[in-house]
Amino acid sequence: MQQHMTFSGIYSFPALPKLEGGMYDGGENKRLDALRLAMELGADYVDVQLQVAYEFYDSIRGKTFNKTKVIVSSHNYQLTPSMEDLGNLVARIQATGADIVKIATTALDITDVARMFQIMVHSQMADSLRKNSSDTNELWPYTRAKNTNEEYYRTMFHLLDLCVDDRGLISHILCAKFGGYVTFGTLESRVVSASGQPTLKDLLYLYNLRQLSNKLTPDTKVFGIIGKPSIGLNGVYVFLLVDDLANFLRAYSSTEFVGFGVTIPHKEAAIKCCDEVDPVAKSIGAVNCIVRRPTDGKLIGYNTDYVGAVTAIEDGLRGKHNGSSTTISPLASKLFVVIGADVAGKALAYGAKAKGARVVIANRTFENLLMQIGGDALALSDLDNYHPEDGMILTNTTSIGMQPKVDEKPVSKHALKYYSLVFDAVNTPKITRLLKEAEESGATIVTGLEMFMGRTI
Known part of the structure; x- marks a missing residue:
């Protein structure tokens, strides 16, 4: 731990306890000792489970840790609770004195993720207004947190899809848009703490979070492809710089090249290169999509412009x-x-x-x-x-x-x-x-x- 403390990061005990749905069945003292040591060494964050949060805070009472923020987390490996239950859970975690709230649930359906997004937005609004309101129940219509700490709490939510394909993936990608404090991924796809967890490489480059890290805001527009199931197609989409379309199509005539998007300046020339042209494309006089028919390899031209x-x-x-x-x-x-x-x-x-x-x-x-x-x-x-x-x-x-x-x-x-x-x-x-x-x-x-x-x- 001392060797790695020079790196900014979140420190948590490697395995969750069985009471949180994990595999660890040892004593809690060992877990809490490791987290206290991390704080003494100047960790940026430590992650403590809700069930032992009060015990942990009691053990560090009177000690000063200027740098470390405490994340208090709750994990649900069965389902995503209702909005009311999630709201009450946020209040319970805040009542411990947590600097950051973390909730991880199981998405049985992609609509479960929407509840997590909603509770993030609601909690951010309530927290930002709480200082200026004498009635926090009006702002936060759930169990009122009895917490004398007046610090503004940032809320960190992670919804982990622990059992059903990729239904929870969007929570990792879009959490910042809805006010989430941080997201995370795994270093290797074969080593994950929950199924459906993205790799850091995918988050940074496939989903472009390296470029969007400071640009994901409530105003960010979201587009998606809706479908089921994921077919696992072994394919690649590449940019093709083509000087002569007819020569290109003759050279790449094998069945592995199954389709092409066509843009300027080849749209009109594409009509002559196709074996068949959809009536709409023929009326427009241009093709922007070429598909190779699998039964006979013929090129069919369409226009969706x-x-x-x-x-x-x-x-x-x-x-x-x-x-x-x-x-x-x-x-x-x-x-x-x-x-x-x-x-x-x-x-x-x-x-x-x-x-x-x-x-x-x-x-x-x-x-x-x-x-x-x-x-x-x-x-x-x-x-x-x-x-x-x-x-x-x-x-x-x-x-x-x-x-x-x-x-x-x-x-x-x-x-x-x-x-x-x-x-x-x-x-x-x-x-x-x-x-x-x-x-x-x-x-x-x-x-x-x-x-x-x-x-x-």
Whole structure:
């Protein structure tokens, strides 16, 4: 212990006692002696089980440990308790005088994790307000902790999935977003203290916590892939820098290469490279997804570009109308102005028309797109004076306003008052000058990032 005390860390007895669901069945004095020694040597944290917390505090009463914070922890290897029981448990642990509260439970279902997140948020709010309120029961509607220590308590929660696959994994990744004090992982996947526990390498690099460590806040947005079961697919997703798409597909024609995402500048050329093309992609004139059919190895081309943008725009319109949901798209009968006639413009125009919108193409040249998609035409130079009605939808699929030319915009601010929603496919910067001025003009805005996430999911 003395050799390792130069490292910052949490010190706990290697094995949990049987009364906590662990394997240790020795005397408690040995466990508590080890923790007291750690404090004397200047440990940053020691982890004490709730069942022996009062005994531990009695044994160090009158002694001064300026550096060490005491974590008082509770482990439940059977289930995740109800919100009421979790709240009462937090209060019980705080009543011991703990510097940090730690609760580890078993997630039998991923919805169990939500309760843990909720109790983290509730306890943080109650703790931050407690000093300024004479009625802590109003702030914390559970068993009131009789604790004279006025120090502000940070709350550390770990929900460990001890028996069912990866249902508790998100608690390790997202705990900081919900106010958790710290998370942890194992050094090796073969050596874990609980099933489903991530490795430190995965936390830092796969889930990007090295970059997000100071950025996970209550405002952090969370996206996920929903599914069951985990199929354990032996696969890899790699970046492919391709100069000639046809040559690439001929060279990598073996069945191990099962699919490709296609981006600029190969989307239009991909149509000619596929053995079969989905009717939607054929109508748009571009392919962004190629799948190798396992039965015969043929390449099938699809286009999902428009899905993310159209879905994000529909969500924006539904939010503007208090989330009203109907089988009819909110785009139906709307006047939908598309700036740009390239691949992205084609896809968005097609998607909007499929939803019942009246499409208008605004571009320097637009004849080819009109022939493929249909709709009305408008010269880009005339867009500032185009306002046949109020409540129109404006979408920019060009690179106007992209870094480094962030001051550029495709339409004047005075024209934006006629639009109820403005979408910009540019995602660097996230809020372009067009979107900023549209929001100032009273329009709902939809960013390129929202389109990207909708398409990805």
